[in-house]
Structures are given as C-alpha cells and as structure tokens.
Amino acid sequence: MEAEPFIILGAYHVITLLFIALLAIAFPLRYKKKSLKKRERTAYFLGLAILTLEFFKPFIWHHFFDYAWILVIPIHMCNLSAILIGIFLLTGNKLLYEVAFFWGLGGGIMALVTPTVVYTFPDSEYMMFFFGHGLLIVVIGYASIALGNRPTMSSVKNGIGVSLITLPTIYLINFILGSPANYWYLGARPEGENIMNFLPDPPNHIPLTIIIGIFFFCLIYLPFWVYDKFKKDAQ
Numbered sequence: 001m002e003a004e005p006f007i008i009l010g011a012y013h014v015i016t017l018l019f020i021a022l023l024a025i026a027f028p029l030r031y032k033k034k035s036l037k038k039r040e041r042t043a044y045f046l047g048l049a050i051l052t053l054e055f056f057k058p059f060i061w062h063h064f065f066d067y068a069w070i071l072v073i074p075i076h077m078c079n080l081s082a083i084l085i086g087i088f089l090l091t092g093n094k095l096l097y098e099v100a101f102f103w104g105l106g107g108g109i110m111a112l113v114t115p116t117v118v119y120t121f122p123d124s125e126y127m128m129f130f131f132g133h134g135l136l137i138v139v140i141g142y143a144s145i146a147l148g149n150r151p152t153m154s155s156v157k158n159g160i161g162v163s164l165i166t167l168p169t170i171y172l173i174n175f176i177l178g179s180p181a182n183y184w185y186l187g188a189r190p191e192g193e194n195i196m197n198f199l200p201d202p203p204n205h206i207p208l209t210i211i212i213g214i215f216f217f218c219l220i221y222l223p224f225w226v227y228d229k230f231k232k233d234a235q
Contacts, residue, residue: 003119003120003122003123003126004120005118005120006117006118006119008113012120013115016121016130017113019134020112020130023138024134024137024138024140025141025145027138028138028141031142032146032148039147042142044089044090046086046089046142047086047088048086050082050089050135050136051083051086051087053132054079055074057074058072058073061128064124065128068180070180070181071181071182073173073181073183075173076107076183077103077107078103078104078132081100081104081107081108081136082100082132082136082139084097085100085136085140088143089139089143095158098151098154098155098158098159101143101144101151102163102217102221103159103163105137106213108137108140109137111133112134115130116129116190150224151221159217164210170186174186185202187202187203189202189205
C-alpha cells in the first residue's frame with residue numbers, strides 16, 4: 001500500500017485523531033477502578049516508556065528519516081511536555097503535571113490537527129509523528145483520569161509563567177544554532193496549514209503567539225472552571 005499526500009482532516013487523519021481520543025479516554029477509565037498499586041505501577045511504566053521514546057526519537061528521526069541533528073533536539077513544546085509528564089509519573093511533582101498538561105494538550109492537539117507531515121498513512125514518518133504525539137495525549141489522560149489529577153486556576157498561572165520564562169531561552173537556542181533550527185516555531189512558520197499562517201511574519205508573530213497561547217490555556221481550563229462553579233452553586 002503506497003502512501004498518498006497528506007490531507008488535513010482527510011479520512012486517515014480523522015480516523016487517527018478519533019483513535020487517539022478514544023484511547024486517551026478509554027485506557028485511563030479502565031485503570032481508574034483498579035487498585036492504587038496497579039495504577040501506580042502502570043504510571044511508572046508509562047513514565048519510563050515516554051521518557052525512553054523521547055530519548056530515542058532524535059536518533060530515529062536522524063538515522064531513519066534523514067533529519068539533521070539540529071532539527072531533532074527534544075526541546076519543542078511537545079517534547080518537553082512528554083519529558084515533564086514522564087518525570088511526574090516517576091516522582092509525583094505536581095508542577096510538572098501542571099505544565100505538561102497545558103503544553104501537552106495545547107501544543108499536542110495543535111500538532112495532531114495540523115501535523116508537519118507530507119504523506120498520510122501508512123507512511124512511516126506519519127506513523128512515527130502520530131505515535132509520539134498520540135502517546136503524549138494518552139499519558140496525560142492517564143495521569144488525569146486514572147490517577148485523579150486535574151488542573152486548578154493556579155495551574156493556569158503556573159503554565160503561563162513557566163511558558164513565559166522558557167520562551168526566551170528557546171529563542172536564544174534558535175539564535176545560537178542558526179537556521180534551520182526553529183524550535184517552538186519562533187523563527188519561521190511550520191510547514192503546512194496552521195494558525196501561524198494568519199499571523200505576522202516571524203519574529204513579529206511572537207507577541208500574538210503569546211496571547212493565543214494564553215487564550216488556549218484558559219480554553220483548556222474552562223471545563224474545569226465551569227464544573228467547579230456549578231458544583232459550588234449546587235452546595
């Protein structure tokens with residue numbers, strides 16, 4: 001079966017997104033009713049698995065897909081989110097969960113909906129991209145549903161604060177490495193159709209990107225805020 005050019009929200013893309021969404025909900029729900037010991041043991045395994053994947057991904061992208069080393073350093077927002085959620089599952093540090101939650105859902109969902117791939121399933125690059133980002137969503141789902149974690153208003157502030165602190169560092173790394181390094185897409189637009197096509201040319205897009213990021217963080221938290229409000233009103 002020969003892979004065809006990737007089409008956003010084409011049949012294979014939609015099926016992949018639905019599969020990831022279903023797995024991210026069904027898998028944690030299945031483990032939610034298991035004993036704490038089993039849930040913690042699974043959390044430990046998932047933490048090691050996602051950290052191992054992030055360690056090997058640069059080598060896979062370089063040796064099997066011919067990506068230059070300068071392009072595969074694991075410091076994109078989704079990479080960092082995967083690392084943070086992995087360490088959280090091993091240590092229980094709540095701040096790591098909070099940042100990973102917003103970075104992973106905000107950046108991960110955006111990446112899944114507007115991926116930087118050329119060909120669709122069963123292209124190996126397509127499968128590698130969606131496996132990595134899909135696993136991130138599933139692990140965050142497990143940490144939230146099976147382990148009973150959730151963000152608070154303080155989590156939103158922490159997510160925004162850590163993002164604003166990290167952004168200049170990533171920009172500096174891009175500057176030091178030079179083109180084609182483009183982590184967090186601060187130096188150039190990502191390939192394909194995405195929201196950044198409607199923003200000013202880089203780096204003038206950064207202020208608007210920050211505003212959009214804060215909006216997405218608040219949007220992700222909105223269901224929890226509504227739930228808390230209705231729960232408070234019902235008491």
